[in-house]
Amino acid sequence: MTGIVEGTAELALDLLVRTVPVVIFGVFIAEVLIALRVTDAIARFARPITSFAHLPDACGTSFLMAFLSSHAADAMLVDFYHNDRIGRRELIIAALMNSFPGIVMHWRYLLPVYVPLLGTVGVAYFIILMGIGFVKTGIVAVAGRVLLPPPTDDGDAAPSGRERGPWRETVTEAWQSSKGTLRRILPIMIPTLIIVAFLIELGVFDAFSAYFSGISAYFPVPVEGISIIAAKFGSFVAAASVASALLAAGEISGKEVIVTLLVGNLLSSVVLAFRWFGSFYVAIFGPKLGTEIMLYSTLLRDGITLAVIFLLAWVWL
Secondary structure, eight states: OHHHHHHHHHHHHHHHHHHHHHHHHHHHHHHHHHHHTOHHHHHGGGHHHHHHTTOOHHHHHHHHHTTTOHHHHHHHHHHHHHTTSSOHHHHHHHHHHTHHHHHHTTHHHHHHHHHHHHTHHHHHHHHHHHHHHHHHHHHHHHHHHHHSOOOOHHHHHOSOSSOOOOHHHHHHHHHHHHHHHHHHHHHHHHHHHHHHHHHHHHTHHHHHHHHHHHGGGGSSOOGGGHHHHHHHTTOHHHHHHHHHHHHHTTSSOHHHHHHHHHHHHHHHHHHHHHHHIIIIIIHHHOHHHHHHHHHHHHHHHHHHHHHHHHHHHHHHO
16 A cells, blocks of 8 residues: 555656646736737637637637647636636637647657658558547537637737736736636646546556457457557557567558557547546546546547548458
């Protein structure tokens, strides 16, 4: 038990250090941008997307921030929501769309692994992942266009009623405004991250992994691919390494590798959703909104992935 407690403390500290400062930064930057009245200027780059989805310009600012940090981007959305700049539906639609920049930025750690180990097969797999993210974003954008009314020009043109003052005064005012949002987020985030760390150390997610890896028999993957899926629950690096060895030995084809990696991605995403549920969704959006956004995001992404798996299996295998 002592080992679990020590492991929980170490992991919780790591999660807190990697998450809390980024969220504080996101909320603070949102307030600074509002105070400086530059949200519209930044969001102009994302306006074609947000305009189509009937989202206000503030959501475009968050969308662009998601290319740098998904935590900071969604913390900005929460700040906009608590300050009545966006509504509940707008928050959900914008949060779902914010996942696409995160998928795009996966190249930073996926390509350096998949390309050397799998070559063109790794590139094809990455392109398919990007395609799934693009389709998901397109569906969410269409949903926003159907469910949301067009944003009013007045609401977007007046980000804040505050007069722009000296820089130091602006920063001080932004920090004071940030405190209200952070008082709502951090009391939920900190204990949630500690609970997630405890569940990880307790082996709860490992048990989920063992269960879901057994379901792979129901998917169109060769017997040799089971080891790739099992490795995927450990890490994507392990999965790519196993796939590379099987591919080099001629035990599995490039097309089978892609389908197998997609199945591994699908099954492991369920476990990852539970992990992220506490350390991301609930921590940032709160229990009710976090659960709703997590369910929409997981069902939509996994539904598209499942369709792609069987489509590719039907065409290739």
